Amino acid sequence: MTEQHQARGPVAPGVTAAVGPSASAAVAESRDIPQATVSRLASYLRVLEMLADDGATIVSSEELAKACGVGSAKLRKDLSFLGPNGVRGVGYDVTRLRKRIERALGLDRGHRVVLVGVGNLGRALAGYGGFVRRGFAMVALFDTDPDLVGTRVGDLVVRHIDTLDGACADLQATIGVIATPDDAAQQVCDALVAAGLRCVMSFSPVALDVPDHVELRRVDLAAEMQLLSFSSARNNEQPASAQVIGSSGVPSTEPRNGSVIAP
Structure with a gap:
């Protein structure tokens, strides 16, 4: 959601x-x-x-x-x-x-995206080619795991999160993405805000606190699956229905093969 x-x-x-x-x-x-x-x-x-x-x-x-x-x-x-x-x-x-x-x-102005958390989800997001086509360039990846820092994901080398502040300024980043474990999400969010980012997307279900001037989007993949579960249960009772439930909870006639990760 x-x-x-x-x-x-x-x-x-x-x-x-x-x-x-x-x-x-x-x-x-x-x-x-x-x-x-x-x-x-x-x-x-x-x-x-x-x-x-x-x-x-x-x-x-x-x-x-x-x-x-x-x-x-x-x-x-x-x-x-x-x-x-x-x-x-x-x-x-x-x-x-x-x-x-x-x-x-x-x-039309394009956006430069930094991502924190280079686990399975982070790597999938970093490798998604559709972002560039839609005006979003992934410019930096960050993590704290010494086994990941210095490794390469596509064309990017994973940096330590301690370098986040300076890197965001040098790269003129405009959007930060959080793909970390839940217990680190708020700390990472604080670091992104401190680095000057005003637009943050989090893939953690944890509610995050941000200042009023920061725009936060939270993508809860489990909640999206729960909505699909509801839709599946309802459609089993009414097999003739072609409706699906969107993120807002409102019935939609969009195709069923849409992706949550790829906007």
Whole structure:
């Protein structure tokens, strides 16, 4: 289950300090978008990327809404936060809409990610190629295990967490990911905040304390499986149902083969 620390006002995930007039406009635009809409924009973007890969240039609101498991009226309302989009009777330009959503989510500026905890989950995250495609570059890995420090994971050499502060500054990191055992999660979170990071994602189910200016996302994989268990039990009772339960607990018509780790 993904949870979000509520900062002062709704802020799109990944929004950090902006540079230049266009970036400032993007931040201002994002702050006007409700958090529920931000979550759906990420789903729209994922589908638009798939459509682009298939060579599609135009998509109707009905087609996009169906692929994302939402109503077309809700989709049109969500996209209205981005300004004028699409042509009545024609549809949305796939490339143009992708760029508008990427800008609203702050992805057009790119993000530099550091990860703490190079166990099995950490290695899987570090090796996931989809992050780069979506604007997230993994720039550093950290751990405390002497058997791991100095080893290589892909193109990165694992560093000791004692070097976290200086490395984050040198690498201009914008997002920190916690993939450590639960008992170390808060200490690592504190270190990331002390290093100046304002966006943190934790794969620990432990509730973490962060300052108001820090945006925290918590991904609880076990909770996601519990939701799938509920869906499975319900579908066994109603085999004709095609609904699944999303992270928000709201029924969705998204395909069942979605990945929790890969956003």
